[in-house]
Amino acid sequence: MGSASYSLYERRSKRRGITVLAILGALIVVTFIISVNTGYIRLGPLDLIRTLFGSGTDKQELILFEFRLPRIVISVLVGAGLAVSGCVMQGISRNALADPGILGINAGAGLMVMLFVAFYPATAAAPVFLLPLLSLLGAGLTALLIFTLAYKRHEGLSSTRLLLTGIAVAAGISAATIVLTLSLSPEKYQFVATWMAGSIWGSNWKFVLALLPWIFILLPFVFYKARVMNVLNLGDTTATGLGASVPREQLVLLAAAVGLAASCVSVSGGIGFVGLIGPHLARRLVGPKHQMLLPAAALVGSLLVIVSDTIGRWIIQPSEIAAGIIVAVLGAPYFLYLLARARS
Amino acid sequence: MSQHVHPLKDEAAEKSFKLRSRPWAATFLLTGGLVALVLGLGLSVSFGAKAIPLYTVWQAVFSFNPDVTEHQIIQELRLPRVLGGAMVGACFAVAGAIMQGMTRNPLADSGLLGLNAGAGFMLSLCFAFFPGLPYMYLILYSFLGAALGTAIVFGIGALARGGLTPVRLVLAGAALSALLGALSEGISLYFRTGQDLAFWYAGGVAGTKWPQLKIMFPWVAAAIVGAIVLSRSLTMLSLGEDIAKGLGQRTKLVKLVCAVIVLILAGSAVSVVGAVGFVGLIIPHLTRYLVGVDYRWIIPCSAVLGSLLVILADLAARMINPPQEIPIGALIALLGVPFFLYLARNERRSL
Numbered sequence: 001m002g003s004a005s006y007s008l009y010e011r012r013s014k015r016r017g018i019t020v021l022a023i024l025g026a027l028i029v030v031t032f033i034i035s036v037n038t039g040y041i042r043l044g045p046l047d048l049i050r051t052l053f054g055s056g057t058d059k060q061e062l063i064l065f066e067f068r069l070p071r072i073v074i075s076v077l078v079g080a081g082l083a084v085s086g087c088v089m090q091g092i093s094r095n096a097l098a099d100p101g102i103l104g105i106n107a108g109a110g111l112m113v114m115l116f117v118a119f120y121p122a123t124a125a126a127p128v129f130l131l132p133l134l135s136l137l138g139a140g141l142t143a144l145l146i147f148t149l150a151y152k153r154h155e156g157l158s159s160t161r162l163l164l165t166g167i168a169v170a171a172g173i174s175a176a177t178i179v180l181t182l183s184l185s186p187e188k189y190q191f192v193a194t195w196m197a198g199s200i201w202g203s204n205w206k207f208v209l210a211l212l213p214w215i216f217i218l219l220p221f222v223f224y225k226a227r228v229m230n231v232l233n234l235g236d237t238t239a240t241g242l243g244a245s246v247p248r249e250q251l252v253l254l255a256a257a258v259g260l261a262a263s264c265v266s267v268s269g270g271i272g273f274v275g276l277i278g279p280h281l282a283r284r285l286v287g288p289k290h291q292m293l294l295p296a297a298a299l300v301g302s303l304l305v306i307v308s309d310t311i312g313r314w315i316i317q318p319s320e321i322a323a324g325i326i327v328a329v330l331g332a333p334y335f336l337y338l339l340a341r342a343r344s
Numbered sequence: 345m346s347q348h349v350h351p352l353k354d355e356a357a358e359k360s361f362k363l364r365s366r367p368w369a370a371t372f373l374l375t376g377g378l379v380a381l382v383l384g385l386g387l388s389v390s391f392g393a394k395a396i397p398l399y400t401v402w403q404a405v406f407s408f409n410p411d412v413t414e415h416q417i418i419q420e421l422r423l424p425r426v427l428g429g430a431m432v433g434a435c436f437a438v439a440g441a442i443m444q445g446m447t448r449n450p451l452a453d454s455g456l457l458g459l460n461a462g463a464g465f466m467l468s469l470c471f472a473f474f475p476g477l478p479y480m481y482l483i484l485y486s487f488l489g490a491a492l493g494t495a496i497v498f499g500i501g502a503l504a505r506g507g508l509t510p511v512r513l514v515l516a517g518a519a520l521s522a523l524l525g526a527l528s529e530g531i532s533l534y535f536r537t538g539q540d541l542a543f544w545y546a547g548g549v550a551g552t553k554w555p556q557l558k559i560m561f562p563w564v565a566a567a568i569v570g571a572i573v574l575s576r577s578l579t580m581l582s583l584g585e586d587i588a589k590g591l592g593q594r595t596k597l598v599k600l601v602c603a604v605i606v607l608i609l610a611g612s613a614v615s616v617v618g619a620v621g622f623v624g625l626i627i628p629h630l631t632r633y634l635v636g637v638d639y640r641w642i643i644p645c646s647a648v649l650g651s652l653l654v655i656l657a658d659l660a661a662r663m664i665n666p667p668q669e670i671p672i673g674a675l676i677a678l679l680g681v682p683f684f685l686y687l688a689r690n691e692r693r694s695l
Contacts, residue, residue, distance in 0.1 A: 097518060149685055164688030167451070168681050171622070175677035179670065181542045193538045197529050273522055321530055328526030335519040339512060340503045 017292035020285045024299035028076070031303065035310040036068050040318060043068070070205050074267060075309045075323070076302040077208070077215050078200070079274055081264040083301025084222055086275030087282070087294055088257040091229045092250055093163060099275035100261030102166040103254075106270040107173040108142025109135035109262070110196050114180050117188050131195075132210065132266040139262035145169060147254075198271035198324020200309050207267045214263035218256050219298065225253060226290035233288070271324040274301050277331040280338070304331070365636035370645055373634055377648035384655045385430065389422045392662060428552030428616065429658045429672075430651035431564055433623055435613035437650025438571050439606045440624025441631070441642050445582040446602050447513055450687070453624035454610030456517040457603070460619040461524035462493020463611070467544055468528035472535035483556065483615045490611035496520055498603055544618040546671030549658055552616060560612050567608040568647060574601060575639040582639065620673040622680035623650055629687065 036043050041063055043051070051060045082100060089098040100106070112134045150158075150165040181189060228249050231239045239246050261275065278301035279293070285300070286292040308326035315321060389401050396404075396414050403409075404418040439454040447456075454460075466489025470477050477485075500516045501509075532538040571578075577598045580588040588595050610624070627650045628642065635641045654672070657679070661670040 097515065150688070152689070161688050164451070165685060168684035168688060171677050171684070172681035175674040175681075178542060178546045179674045181539065182546060182671065184539070186536070186539060189539050189542075190533070190536060193529070193533055197526075197533060273526075276522075316534070319534070322533065325526045325530040325533075328522050329530070332519045332523030332526070336500050336516060336523075339516050339519065340500045 013287060013289075014292070017286040017296070021292075021295055021299060024296065024303060028299065028303050028306065031306050031310060032072060035072055035306060035313075036064065038310050038314045039063075039068065070208050071200055071309070072306060073208050074211065075200050075306040077211050078264040078268040078271065079278070079301035079303065079305030080219065080298035081211075081215055081260040081301075082268075082271060082274040083278030083282070083297040083304075084219060084294055085257040085261040085264070087279035087290075087297040088222060088229070088253050088260075089275070090279050091233055091290065092253055092257075094233065094235070095163060096280070097276070098163065099272060100257065100265070101170070101270075101272040101275065102163055103258060103261070104142040104146050104166055104170040104173060105139040105258065105261045105265055106196075106272050107170040107177070108138040108140075109265045110138075110192075110270060111142075111173050111177050111180075112138025113195055114177050114184075114192050117192050118180055118184060129206070132207065136262050136266040139265055140258070142169065142173065143258040143262065194322055195269040197322035198269040198327070199312070199320070199322035200268055200305075211263055211267055214259060218260050222253070222256050222260075223294050225249070225256075226294055229253065229290040229294075233290075268305075269322070269324065271305065271327055273324070273328045273331050274304055277327075277335055278304060280335065284338075365638035365641065366634075367641065370635040370641035373631075373645050374648060377645065377652060381430065381648060381652050381655070384652055384659070385426055388426045388429075388655050388659045389418055391659060392422060424554050424557055425549050425552050426655060426658070428557055429549040429654045431557070431560065432549065432613040432617050432620070433650035433652070433654030434568065434647040435564055435609040435650075436620060436623040437627035437631075437646040437653075438568055438643055439610035439613075441628035441639070441646045442571060442574075442578065442602050442606050443624070444628050445578045445639055445642075446599060448582060448584070449514060450629065451625070452514070453621065454606055454614075455521070455619070455621055455624070456514060457606060457610075458493030458497040458517050458520040458524070459490040459607070459610050459614055460493075460621070461521035461528075462489040462491070462496075463487070463614045464541065464545065464619065465489055465524040465528045466492070468531045468537065468541055471537040471540050472531050475537075479551065480555070486615035487611050490614055491607055493520060493524065494603065494607050494611070543671075546618065546673050548669070548672055549617050549654070550669065556616055560616065563608055563612060567605045568643075570601070570605050571609075571643050572640070574598065574605070575643045578602065578639040578643075579637070582637070618673060620654075620676060622673075622676050623653060626680050626683050627653060629683075 033045050033048065036048050037045070041059075043060060043064060047056060047060055048064070050056045051064045056064070086099045089100060089102065090096060092098075093102075113131060116131065116134050146162070146166050146169050149169070150162045152158075152161070181192070184192065228244060231242050231244045232246065232249060232253075234242070236246050265271075279297045282293055282296035282300045286296045304327055305323055308330065309323040312321040312323050312326045386398055386401055390396050390398050394414070394417065396418065400414050401418060404412075404415040405423070408419060409415050436454065440452070443452040443454055443456060444450060446452075463486040466485045467482065470482055470485050497513065497516045497520050500520075501512050504512060528541065529538075532541050577588075577593055580591055580593055581595060581598055581602075585595055588598075613620075627646050631642050631645045631649055635645050653676070657672050657676050661672045661675050664670055
């Protein structure tokens with residue numbers, strides 16, 4: 001009887017999870033259509049279908065394939081990557097406040113971009129393809145530094161120490177960045193500030209291609225590890241008792257999270273809040289089991305970024321607001337509301 | 345029987361308490377710190393773009409002669425700056441000590457209450473919509489912003505069922521900071537005032553003048569005295585909410601008063617010098633390590649050490665690369681990182 005009702009519960013929660021995933025997917029499609037239609041030149045749903053199947057005008061094709069589509073695809077990928085990365089971080093550290101920013105990824109990438117902009121002569125051509133590489137390098141190096149500092153030979157990697165070290169290193173890097181900020185010329189400053197606020201600026205198929213392998217290798221890998229993450233969630237001792245090789249799994253998952261976040265940040269700039277709020281929202285929707293939670297977090301993240309980017313492009317035309325700002329403005333009040341309502 | 349047991353227990357408790365609180369160390373630290381502080385003040389006034397001997401500094405303070413240029417430099421530029429630095433350091437350190445005691449979180453400091461974010465948000469509004477506002481008004485508005493941030497964080501914490509738990513305070517502070525930070529980022533990007541704001545974030549005591557000090561001083565003095573009066577209750581609160589309640593404390597009232605004191609201290613400091621973090625984080629830790637867990641000692645010692653740190657940092661910021669100045673907030677943050685890493689390596693408790 002007990003096991004029967006348990007499996008009934010299981011099945012019900014699974015069905016609920018699949019419904020939620022389907023609804024999220026549908027919402028993404030709807031936002032996609034709206035987003036394509038948003039901008040200086042309108043592209044209605046019918047035009048969209050016509051252009052997609054190759055019978056639109058040249059102008060429509062140019063706008064869709066060269067400007068809007070790559071940007072939307074990047075939003076979707078970045079949102080999914082950051083949210084899943086945050087989900088892994090929260091799962092491993094068992095800390096609700098963990099997000100990719102904790103590992104200094106945004107700060108490291110930001111400092112690298114700042115250094116580059118500060119010391120590179122201002123010519124237009126080169127930076128576009130050098131910047132993502134450099135910010136990837138900065139993010140990776142920072143994460144490595146934090147790992148090394150937090151690692152103790154006999155105790156391995158404790159999540160508390162990892163968080164504290166991350167906060168310290170990120171604070172130091174931000175201080176250095178601020179010192180550099182003050183010496184920049186206003187135009188350069190504006191570029192760096194926009195980058196740090198997180199705007200989807202790399203709207204180009206080459207960036208999509210650069211981002212795709214990371215997402216397509218690391219996302220399935222993390223999904224495959226969902227069961228392991230459920231076990232890790234029970235605490236180090238219990239997980240070890242259940243036969244998980246805790247230190248190794250933690251390290252592998254953390255590396256995957258860093259890879260995801262670093263590659264996303266390199267094309268999108270510092271959209272940090274998605275990694276914090278995406279997993280929280282997903283957990284409220286489908287519960288704490290990672291088999292459902294991880295895909296749900298990916299979809300929620302994609303939806304958040306694509307909605308924010310669309311709003312950011314639409315709200316003060318012809319200028320635009322960075323998606324990272326909109327994400328925080330939309331997400332933070334909801335987060336505060338959840339806090340005010342929560343019981344304990 | 346119980347009569348026999350009780351004194352024994354009390355004695356044991358007294359003993360362990362005494363072991364962890366070190367009045368002698370604290371007294372030594374207070375007197376030594378004050379002496380070092382006076383020396384530091386003197387040195388800081390005498391060094392600068394124009395080196396002025398200590399004897400002249402003495403004369404300028406105690407027998408001021410308006411005809412001497414050096415006396416004027418000291419009276420008009422250096423003295424307010426250095427005194428401002430000392431005051432601000434004491435403010436941040438005491439506010440941080442109160443926050444750490446109240447939330448029982450070793451990572452807490454005044455920025456957590458949404459103070460910095462609120463002040464920064466208000467400043468970005470001022471820079472965008474009222475450019476060229478006099479400095480006095482900027483200070484006033486950023487204090488208002490800090491108060492707003494604190495009120496929201498506390499309001500949300502208090503609205504929730506189950507009251508204001510430390511975890512909830514931290515979460516609400518983080519979320520509100522993210523929100524206000526994003527808003528001010530958006531505003532400053534749109535109006536292209538980001539770099540002015542960055543100067544404020546970097547922090548600096550260079551602009552401090554006598555009128556600000558005169559306005560600030562009574563409030564800050566009252567708040568520090570208030571903190572010392574409250575320190576006994578704070579020690580109890582730092583043992584845990586249940587224990588404090590069990591000992592007959594009205595914890596809600598104490599927390600509210602603590603928050604008001606933190607707001608006055610950190611709010612005025614933030615609005616005068618900008619978002620200088622880390623002082624409120626490092627100094628209470630250091631003090632606790634030196635004098636033990638009793639907040640009756642921690643708070644005055646924190647005030648002295650905080651002043652000392654900011655004065656020395658300001659001196660270093662001026663001396664490293666003259667005539668340029670390194671932003672003091674950034675300098676303190678860079679100094680704070682190794683300390684923080686050390687803390688992280690030795691942290692055995694979980695968060």
